[in-house]
């Protein structure tokens with residue numbers, strides 16, 4: 001064991017020993033002087049006593065010096081985050097006990113310091129991982145802390161500058177000034193027009209930096225600013241409001257017609273058998289329209305609910321097309337139309353839900369029957385193609401082509417919006433709900449598919465659906481027959 005700490009100098013030891021031994025020696029000499037004990041014996045006892053005291057003092061002195069040195073080393077190690085120094089050799093039991101207590105104290109303190117550091121690291125990590133921008137400003141409105149997300153939003157030059165340099169929004173700056181001046185927390189909505197319009201909910205709260213403040217000093221008021229992107233929420237709020245207004249309007253129209261005819265039947269037309277029959281026919285049509293609308297709304301909401309779960313089945317597209325065409329042939333005949341099916345390649349199965357894919361083809365072919373010119377053929381073509389221009393994935397393309405008035409270009413991007421119709425009066429008159437293509441779009445989105453619309457006014461329209469082929473599908477491809485991917489619809 002090395003002697004880590006120097007023993008105190010001998011002069012101090014001697015002077016201390018003399019001081020501690022003096023009262024005893026003086027008492028012995030006085031006893032000798034008054035004749036209680038023999039002078040020689042008194043001298044011998046004094047010597048022995050003084051030596052004993054010296055040995056005793058030596059031990060305490062050494063331990064004291066060793067303990068002081070050890071405490072200093074512990075303090076240095078603690079402030080440098082170094083491991084504690086080795087235990088010094090001690091000679092007295094008091095010294096040993098004192099050392100054990102000191103080591104225990106040091107261990108407790110180290111444990112706490114370690115915990116605090118870990119907590120701080122965790123907080124720093126949380127703040128930097130936070131998706132929402134977070135900024136801390138000092139009393140002069142200068143940005144002291146900003147997480148990466150805040151820097152991404154407001155720029156690298158955010159730190160150590162006035163917030164007004166990077167965020168020029170008068171309401172937010174006013175709220176920050178108010179909070180720094182001692183007012184209550186504030187919440188503001190802020191719109192950032194560039195690069196794309198985004199809406200943020202900005203919260204400004206007071207904040208105190210405890211680490212910088214000595215216990216007695218007054219606490220420095222700072223401000224904590226967090227921004228939460230509520231663009232999507234705002235948009236869906238607006239969409240929901242629009243949707244409810246549209247759906248109510250669509251339902252109210254046939255309902256008012258029904259109520260109107262009911263009143264007429266109760267009153268003026270009560271005894272008119274011929275009018276009654278006519279009215280009942282119209283009422284039946286209106287009730288049917290309401291029922292169709294409610295059915296479409298329900299299937300739309302069901303599709304939306306599962307839109308984010310990928311279908312697990314495999315669908316034979318040609319089989320489904322055959323069934324849909326069989327079902328609609330009679331309806332097409334009513335308008336003098338025929339539905340032709342052309343299958344170009346031997347097609348693999350696609351990823352999908354049978355019922356939903358059936359609904360996609362049904363909606364497209366029904367539209368062709370409804371909107372194309374009477375007496376013209378509808379051509380349904382199925383072939384193999386690429387999902388994208390880069391050809392990274394194979395797809396089955398199904399197109400429904402009709403001959404008719406076509407759709408003006410300006411309407412095409414909006415066709416899949418709910419209740420959007422090129423000619424609302426005509427669509428309603430032939431029993432359309434305005435939801436068919438919206439349903440198609442949501443089903444395709446669930447299937448990672450695409451819809452492309454190509455239309456020439458006065459000539460006709462072609463609606464093409466692309467459905468991805470599973471990566472594990474085995475089939476032979478004759479490259480000659482692969483069609484190029486059509487232009488996707490810009491929705």
Ligand SMILES: Nc1ncnc2c1ncn2[C@@H]1O[C@H](COP(=O)(O)OP(=O)(O)O)[C@@H](O)[C@H]1O
Pocket residue numbers: 363367368371372402404406407415420421422423427428431432433434435436437438461
């Ligand atoms: N094959 C088509 N030819 C011409 N216009 C079409 C065709 N398919 C759809 N459209 C137009 O797109 C609109 C939306 O279609 P859809 O969502 O199916 O609603 P609906 O058929 O109930 O009106 C229709 O109102 C119509 O104006």
Ligand SMILES: [Mg+2]
Pocket residue numbers: 363366367432433434435436437
């Ligand atoms: Mg339709």
